[in-house]
Amino acid sequence: MHQDPKNSELTTTLHLGVRSVVDASPEDALNALLASMDSQSRSAIQAIIDGNQDHSMVVIHRGPAKGARFLISENICSIGRSPESSIFLDDVTVSRAHAQISKSSEGFEISDLGSLNGTYVNNGSVKSVSLKTGDEIQVGKYHLTLFIGGK
Numbered sequence: 001m002h003q004d005p006k007n008s009e010l011t012t013t014l015h016l017g018v019r020s021v022v023d024a025s026p027e028d029a030l031n032a033l034l035a036s037m038d039s040q041s042r043s044a045i046q047a048i049i050d051g052n053q054d055h056s057m058v059v060i061h062r063g064p065a066k067g068a069r070f071l072i073s074e075n076i077c078s079i080g081r082s083p084e085s086s087i088f089l090d091d092v093t094v095s096r097a098h099a100q101i102s103k104s105s106e107g108f109e110i111s112d113l114g115s116l117n118g119t120y121v122n123n124g125s126v127k128s129v130s131l132k133t134g135d136e137i138q139v140g141k142y143h144l145t146l147f148i149g150g151k
Helices: 026-035 039-050
Strands: 056-062 069-072 076-080 099-104 107-112 119-121 124-126 128-131 136-139 142-148
Touching: 039 056, 039 069, 039 142, 056 099, 107 119, 107 142
Parallel strands: none
Antiparallel strands: 056 069, 056 142, 076 099, 099 107, 107 128, 119 124, 119 136, 136 142
16 A cells, blocks of 8 residues: 555654652762762762762763762863763763863853753753752763762
């Protein structure tokens, strides 16, 4: 059977369910995340939290490479699929130069670098936003939690 090209449907719709949001305080969510980690990860994160604001860390808590930790000690930390990125996330859902985390005297900020799939903080799409300890950053399939020293 041959279809009329005028009536052919070439578009596919993908329906993604919204992630359920737990009705807990940010502190409770952060404590639950820490409790789910192994002792080595908890110790590393506690050292960051107890330290000063010169360092921070992101931990992948969902997606490929779950449990991976990345220390942020420079003023600019690039996130992307490029092997030159400070935080290298090897997946097609991540742009080569996806986002960057910047550190200044005012604190930390994340900026989307024109990525195809966008950058999300706490489930909201962002172009640029200030960050705090416990914020969830989503880049492609990766969900990362930020821990800032002294916070």
